[in-house]
Amino acid sequence: MKRALVWFRRDLRLTDNPALTAAVESGAEILPVYIHGLKQSPQLSEGEASRWWLHHALEDLAWQLTEHGGTLHLTQGESVLSILSRLVGEYEIDSVFWNRRYQPAAVKLDRSIKKQLQSDGIEVHSFNAGVLNEPPAIKNNSGKPYQVITPYWKLCRNIEVDKPRDADLSNTKFMKSIGLNVNDHALLPGTSWDAGLYETWTPTRKAGMNQLVRDAKDPVSDYGNDRDMLSIEGTSRLSPYLHFGQIGVREIYHKLAGMGDKVMNGYVRQLYWRDFAHHLIYHFPHSVNRALRPEYEQFPWSLDEEKIERWRRGQTGFPVIDAAMRQLWQTGWMHNRARMVVGSFLVKHLLQDWQSGADWFWDTLVDADLPNNTMGWQWVAGCGADAAPYFRVFNPLRQAERFDINADYVMKYIPELAGIPGGAIHEPWKLTPAELEHYGIKLGETYPERMIDLNEGRDRALEAYQEFKTAKV
Numbered sequence: 114m115k116r117a118l119v120w121f122r123r124d125l126r127l128t129d130n131p132a133l134t135a136a137v138e139s140g141a142e143i144l145p146v147y148i149h150g151l152k153q154s155p156q157l158s159e160g161e162a163s164r165w166w167l168h169h170a171l172e173d174l175a176w177q178l179t180e181h182g183g184t185l186h187l188t189q190g191e192s193v194l195s196i197l198s199r200l201v202g203e204y205e206i207d208s209v210f211w212n213r214r215y216q217p218a219a220v221k222l223d224r225s226i227k228k229q230l231q232s233d234g235i236e237v238h239s240f241n242a243g244v245l246n247e248p249p250a251i252k253n254n255s256g257k258p259y260q261v262i263t264p265y266w267k268l269c270r271n272i273e274v275d276k277p278r279d280a281d282l283s284n285t286k287f288m289k290s291i292g293l294n295v296n297d298h299a300l301l302p303g304t305s306w307d308a309g310l311y312e313t314w315t316p317t318r319k320a321g322m323n324q325l326v327r328d329a330k331d332p333v334s335d336y337g338n339d340r341d342m343l344s345i346e347g348t349s350r351l352s353p354y355l356h357f358g359q360i361g362v363r364e365i366y367h368k369l370a371g372m373g374d375k376v377m378n379g380y381v382r383q384l385y386w387r388d389f390a391h392h393l394i395y396h397f398p399h400s401v402n403r404a405l406r407p408e409y410e411q412f413p414w415s416l417d418e419e420k421i422e423r424w425r426r427g428q429t430g431f432p433v434i435d436a437a438m439r440q441l442w443q444t445g446w447m448h449n450r451a452r453m454v455v456g457s458f459l460v461k462h463l464l465q466d467w468q469s470g471a472d473w474f475w476d477t478l479v480d481a482d483l484p485n486n487t488m489g490w491q492w493v494a495g496c497g498a499d500a501a502p503y504f505r506v507f508n509p510l511r512q513a514e515r516f517d518i519n520a521d522y523v524m525k526y527i528p529e530l531a532g533i534p535g536g537a538i539h540e541p542w543k544l545t546p547a548e549l550e551h552y553g554i555k556l557g558e559t560y561p562e563r564m565i566d567l568n569e570g571r572d573r574a575l576e577a578y579q580e581f582k583t584a585k586v
């Protein structure tokens with residue numbers, strides 16, 4: 114009997130997993146493997162919150178495999194290639210199956226691994242499990258990659274999406290192996306700051322599927338209206354499940370796409386934004402840590418660690434910004450609208466480099482995802498594809514008035530302000546000393562003074578962007 118190694122990466126599921134399905138259908142005996150790289154490109158490593166999620170996702174996958182009589186072989190080391198080569202030798206493997214990744218470092222690594230394994234006489238089979246349309250397949254009429262979402266979406270939404278095909282695991286023979294325990298990867302935090310993550314999430318496939326089924330029953334019908342509202346669950350919150358591949362994007366697509374134009378143009382369109390992010394990072398690999406639009410390379414960001422730290426800690430003195438940053442810290446997730454608002458505040462009002470924001474998100478989001486995070490931050494900073502124009506500076510107060518109408522979001526994450534009635538909560542600096550005393554607030558002590566004047570910050574940003582653009586012409 115032939116032996117096949119199935120290498121799991123960001124496809125931590127047994128359904129809609131073409132690499133697993135193909136390996137099973139080849140009739141081979143299967144060795145399911147997860148390799149935790151100890152010394153790899155930061156692009157392939159995880160931030161703290163994602164490590165927490167990964168721990169649980171691996172436990173969950175291992176458990177699901179056990180139910181089918183298999184064992185997830187966990188291993189770790191500095192060189193993924195040498196680990197694979199060792200496993201191939203030790204378990205007398207004939208072929209290796211994996212699903213493709215699109216981050217530049219992953220593409221490079223996968224190519225070199227494929228070359229080496231093939232030259233050692235091992236068959237390598239790779240598949241698409243992560244996106245609706247793979248980046249190399251999509252080009253505009255001039256044969257170039259897209260940089261604007263609308264034409265990209267118009268083209269892609271008409272391309273048929275493969276139906277998920279599951280492996281029949283009932284008769285599959287899994288190889289016996291002894292690897293590490295999930296705990297050996299030391300993914301959980303040393304000091305326990307993760308109580309909020311446990312309260313917010315159940316990081317298993319089953320929990321993600323329950324969320325998806327809930328959305329499919331009430332087919333994200335109010336998504337268009339609700340998705341921007343900060344205090345309600347108007348979005349799917351499936352991003353971490355999608356990032357780790359506990360649920361396949363095609364599984365979601367095929368559950369929802371047949372439900373009419375409203376769902377297609379609302380919720381499903383977001384899945385194409387996700388695809389677009391993969392498209393950009395694949396075709397513009399420099400954009401991982403440099404502006405996608407090269408003219409922005411020289412933008413004179415300032416670097417003020419104290420300001421960035423106040424932003425990170427939710428101590429800016431602007432309740433809606435602070436609520437969002439505290440939501441991130443406590444739950445490992447932040448509402449999309451809030452991501453745009455806090456991002457704009459950091460790069461425009463405070464003129465800090467978008468990468469300082471992207472780095473913090475990377476470390477604190479359970480859904481930290483290189484393509485989405487890079488695209489999101491470059492959109493906010495105006496230096497990416499199809500980005501917000503430089504003169505679009507979100508006003509946190511207007512955003513709060515529109516999207517946190519009853520101030521529920523601010524009250525939830527900033528309980529020290531919760532007594533202030535109505536819209537006044539968004540501008541505590543406008544309260545009289547008597548009002549402050551009445552609500553038990555000491556600005557600068559119980560809640561910070563606002564760190565800048567919003568109008569001044571906006572004018573400074575517009576001036577800096579304008580000067581920069583003029584100098585470039």
Ligand SMILES: Cc1cc2nc3c(=O)[nH]c(=O)nc-3n(C[C@H](O)[C@H](O)[C@H](O)COP(=O)(O)OP(=O)(O)OC[C@H]3O[C@@H](n4cnc5c(N)ncnc54)[C@H](O)[C@@H]3O)c2cc1C
Nearest residue numbers: 348349350351352383387449452480481482485486489490
């Ligand atoms: C500055 C900034 C940073 C971001 N960083 C990340 C990140 O690290 N990881 C991440 O997954 N998303 C990121 N996003 C995109 C978006 O905010 C999240 O995907 C979304 O909030 C996740 O919540 P949800 O699952 O409820 O989304 P839903 O609205 O329910 O959307 C469904 C899925 O579509 C995808 N999606 C939705 N909106 C976007 C978008 N704007 N761009 C790309 N894909 C999208 C996600 O995979 C999401 O799970 C970022 C956005 C900004 C502005």
